Structure formats: structure tokens, C-alpha cells
Amino acid sequence: MTTPAIREPCADQDLLLHGLLDGELDASNTLRAEAHLRECRACAAFYERLKAGRQRRTSGVRHRASDALRERVRAALAAEVASGAEPACAAIPSPPAEAVPVPARRRRMVERWPVALALAACLAMAAILPRVGDRAGSALPDELVSGHVRSLLASHLTDVTTSDQHGVKPWFSGKISFAPPVVDLSERGFALVGGRLDYLGGRVVAALVYKRREHVINLFIWPETPAQDGDRSVRMSREGYSLLRWTQAGLTFWAVSDLNPTELQEFEQDFADRVPS
Incomplete structure (x- = not known):
């Protein structure tokens, strides 16, 4: 049986589709991406593969604690508070900011903020200077x-x-x-x-x-x-x-x-x- 060929998504839609999956798009670009998915089979298939990959990576990672364990934890915390002792969980130090993992896509966006701000400042000056020049x-x-x-x-x-x-x-x-x-x-x-x-x-x-x-x-x-x-x-x-x-x-x-x-x-x-x- 021949395996159907996988069609690549449109080159100008790759970043938009990743952003749509990560919930990082504004309303305008979200509507734009969703409209494109309804019209382009290759991109729609690519987006489904992205979602499936996300589900595979996260499936089996989360485990809900049993009700009995949850009750024992609540009871232990209540006992510590009643005795005036600091709860054990409060003594756990928070990880330093640099140790908190940041998604690569979001990290790239943060790194580009200074450039975007500088560009916005230049555009603002360009809008003001001609009026002064007049x-x-x-x-x-x-x-x-x-x-x-x-x-x-x-x-x-x-x-x-x-x-x-x-x-x-x-x-x-x-x-x-x-x-x-x-x-x-x-x-x-x-x-x-x-x-x-x-x-x-x-x-x-x-x-x-x-x-x-x-x-x-x-x-x-x-x-x-x-x-x-x-x-x-x-x-x-x-x-x-x-x-x-x-x-x-x-x-x-x-x-x-x-x-x-x-x-x-x-x-x-x-x-x-x-x-x-």
C-alpha cells in the first residue's frame, strides 16, 4: 500500500500556525489563520499534525492525586497552621527567574522587544520631524x-x-x-x-x-x-x-x-x- 505524500504547509503560514496552536496570536491574526485553514488542505493537515504531536508529548505526564492523598495533605497543612508553624511548602525556595524554562517562541519574542521599541521610536520621530521642518x-x-x-x-x-x-x-x-x-x-x-x-x-x-x-x-x-x-x-x-x-x-x-x-x-x-x- 502506498503511503500518501505529506504536503508541506504554505511557507508564509508556518509561524502563524505555530502561534495559533500556542495561543499567541491577536484576534486579527487568529481570524486570518483560521480562515486559511478552512481553505488550504495542506496547512490544515499540518496543523492537525502539530496538535497531535502536542497531545503525544503531554499525554501520560499528568497524574491526578487520589482523593485520600489530597485529604491527608490538607489535614497536614491545617495541623501545621493550627500549631503556628510555617507550612513546609512555604519553606521550599522558589526557583530563580533564570531557571524557569521559557518557551523558545516566547523567548524570541522577548528578545525582539528592544528592537521593536527602537523601531517604534524611530517611526514616532519620523512623524514629528516633518512637522517641525514645515x-x-x-x-x-x-x-x-x-x-x-x-x-x-x-x-x-x-x-x-x-x-x-x-x-x-x-x-x-x-x-x-x-x-x-x-x-x-x-x-x-x-x-x-x-x-x-x-x-x-x-x-x-x-x-x-x-x-x-x-x-x-x-x-x-x-x-x-x-x-x-x-x-x-x-x-x-x-x-x-x-x-x-x-x-x-x-x-x-x-x-x-x-x-x-x-x-x-x-x-x-x-x-x-x-x-x-
Whole structure:
């Protein structure tokens, strides 16, 4: 008779199944493991083998004391207490902590706690530092580039798509607390594509989108805040993108594009020339 081949469990389920058997999983992972067992015969068979092995190791180890022995022990303890003597069991020293056997799985978890705590601290710092950087102005250019790239990758270049400046400007009304200027620069080679709302530096901002050839220009606009935004004019690059910043008419403008710096500066000048002071 041929012995049926034993199928190995799924590689990503081995630890989960051991943890399920040991009762070490949280509710989410317990449900995940149990759902997998209902769908995967190999893992279900493996789990049954684990349980059978556990039962074989523990069967015959425990022996319940007889009722007569239990009564004699209770009587002896009661007599010692009545006589004022310390019970003999109290004199048995507890084993030192290091002598208490710890399951290997639980020992590995304890050993990993310092690493997990250090990682949690790093993640907490990462969540705090960008907010501090916003106030110092050092993280804002990175956020601007991220917003520019995100708009290209997420197919969210515009919320309102039109080349008509009179169609884009009214769209922002009621959505933000200021009126961003929208100008037509098509005769200068910068075609208006549309506009959208974005979120940068802890604030909702307006974003106008222009194109020159195949290059997209995101122009982010929000009310001027000199104490936070620093210098009135900035030119820099990040990760291959050019960034230009200027302030005008009580507003802050940031232009971001992979367009070469010279042409992006032309865009800045053409736009600024058409914005009322």
C-alpha cells in the first residue's frame, strides 16, 4: 500500500500556525489563520499534525492525586497552621527567574522587544520631524515635489479641466478662503490645463496646472505667511525637478516642474506680469 505524500504547509503560514496552536496570536491574526485553514488542505493537515504531536508529548505526564492523598495533605497543612508553624511548602525556595524554562517562541519574542521599541521610536520621530521642518521651511520643497509627482502618478492632475481661465477661477470659490489668480499664458507657450486643491504644509492650497510641450507645471498658491515662508524669492532643485518661489499680491507662489530652470523662470515672469499687484 502506498503511503500518501505529506504536503508541506504554505511557507508564509508556518509561524502563524505555530502561534495559533500556542495561543499567541491577536484576534486579527487568529481570524486570518483560521480562515486559511478552512481553505488550504495542506496547512490544515499540518496543523492537525502539530496538535497531535502536542497531545503525544503531554499525554501520560499528568497524574491526578487520589482523593485520600489530597485529604491527608490538607489535614497536614491545617495541623501545621493550627500549631503556628510555617507550612513546609512555604519553606521550599522558589526557583530563580533564570531557571524557569521559557518557551523558545516566547523567548524570541522577548528578545525582539528592544528592537521593536527602537523601531517604534524611530517611526514616532519620523512623524514629528516633518512637522517641525514645515515650520523651519526645510521640508516644504520636498512636500512640493511629492505633490507634483503624486498628481502625475495618481491621475489627479486636475479637479477642474479647462483651458478657460474664466472657468478655472470661479471653481475655487467657496472651496478655499482666498481667490487664486488665474491667467492665460497660451500665447507665451504655457497652456492652462486646469486646477485642483492640494494639501501642503498642513494647509489646503490651490494648484494651477500648465503645460509646455510635454512638461507639466504645478503652480501651488496660498496666502503669504512671511514668518513661515522665509525669503520672498527662492530658486532650487529637488530630485531633478526645478522649483521657483515668489510672493505677490499677498500670496505665495511655488512653481514645480521638470522643465529646465530657464524656461520655468520665463513662466514665473510671464505669470507675475499678468497678476494685479
